[in-house]
Amino acid sequence: MFMGPGPGLRLVNPEPSVDSESLRFLGLPVIYAWGLFWYGIQAAVVVTASFTLWKTDDE
């Protein structure tokens, strides 16, 4: 959460002075691509937790 929608965004946020090429990554807007990347991380964390940490003895 800190990296995806949080202060970590400052790492990729384009400055106003940059050219339009710097606003994209693999053809996508760089902020949108950043969001997709962290969605992948979050999804991996939730799936891993569901197979490991969230296995309770009442199941």
Added chain:
Amino acid sequence: MPAPTTPDLGWLPHFCLAGYLLFLLGIGIWGVLKSRSGEEDYYLAGRGQGWLVSSLTIMATFFSSAAMLGAPGAVYKEGVVFALFALNVPLSGAAIYVLGNRIRKLGHTHGHVTPADLICKHYGSSVALRCLVALIGFLYAVPYVVIQIQAGGIISERLFAGEHAFEIGACLLSLVTMLYIMIGGMRSVAWTDALQGALLMTGMLLAGLAAVAALGGPSAFFEKVNDLPHTSLSVPGTTGSFTPEKMFTLCIFGALGSMIQPAQWMRFYAAKSAKALRRSAVIFALGLTACFLFGVMLVGLGGQVLYPLAKPNADGVFEYQVQSDGQATPLIEADLAKRLANGAQPLPHPDVGTGPRDFDQIMVVVLKRHLPELLGPAGLLLGTLIIIAIMAAAMSTADSNLHAMSAVLTRDIYGGVLRPGASEKSRLWVGRGVIFAATVLSLGMVFISRSSESFDPIGMIMPMSILAIAFSSQLLPVTIDVLFLKRGSREGAIAGIIAGMLVVLMFSPIPAIITGSDSAVVGMFTRLKQLADIGFCGVVVNVTVFALVSLKNKTN
């Protein structure tokens, strides 16, 4: 790009909507046939919900019409930064298991029905604590119900021609929703939510596909999106409101505040097993975030291309239209943030709407205009189905909140404080009366707001919906303490909640009414609101007071 003319949808929406509403009523009647007598069955469907119904009803309750109209509207207004708001959903998903399973277990063991049952049992019976928890539930539910009824009216107005389309739509949505909750209770609410949740997810993804198709496929879509103004493709967005720090706190407290509100809390009690909640958590975190990122958010981005907010002027500089002192004036991109900070408001493309509040119309405009153009009669049918999915989003949130409000007011206030000895049968009838009264009251507020220029409760309730999540976030410290820490005291819990709620109230319009909008206090809280989420500010004070008072009690 010139907008195509809006096609006439003919009788198709009438048939689709009538079929959909009749189907919902059928599920309501099925809920009655399957129900057993008793409060536990009416409010929690006998605590036997499996993973599929649990996941869909939790999703449908989480996403209101704001997800289908508000989220694409916010992306259309602010640009790609608001698409990142979708990243709060996996956190909500994790909370379904981490918080929800412990709530479920305690609920099953002790027979709890409302959040106050669990919290008050832990801290010892307390009228003050019960009333406070019930008040938070009430403050969360009311604005949501009103906004959903309003959304039903707006959709009806967009679908059907006719002078009273808004009123008929709002009344129909309220009546059908009220009927199936009153007769079938949680079982009907959960099953209608399951249908509505599935419809909602399909609608969100189809809407994204429609937006991409309208711009010529994924490559052409992103090619055109990349040509948007810099403010639309960077942080903090068009109006400069969404700084990374604000997004961070908004995502955390938006996610957790929405998950511990009474309607969701009762869904945790209603789940059959830990497995049901574990699977719900995964489906929620993965599926719903995808619907957001690959669905409705693309409608907002595509909307900026199809109906631009800014056009290049003779010097090649992007020029926006803003409303200042009631007048629309052009403004170049570099001056935008400064003027918006001084009270000016950006305006959408004239084909989308004429006022600063019309950004939310982008979804309906894109679907209604571009799908029929792309797919012909099939596009008409698809567009109508997605618009009905928006109505489903509104109804599923309204029903869950009405049902939860009924449980909270009946169990916590009527049965817990006013008439502690009341029979279960009388509490059930009072609960149905609460649903009827709350529906009529909400409908009345929508109509008054629409007919009166001087009194606009919806205008006040829209910011109140953000406040509502901030209020429900004030349950977070006691919830964490009850479920995990077990270190707090009853007095600490009461003092913390009161302190947190007072802080949240300071962000409401109340201080401006008392001290005037130019006062130093109002100015300070306005600046603070720009830096961080309201719920976050309240929780910081809430936790501090809770910890200090609990520590003092322990020392004594």
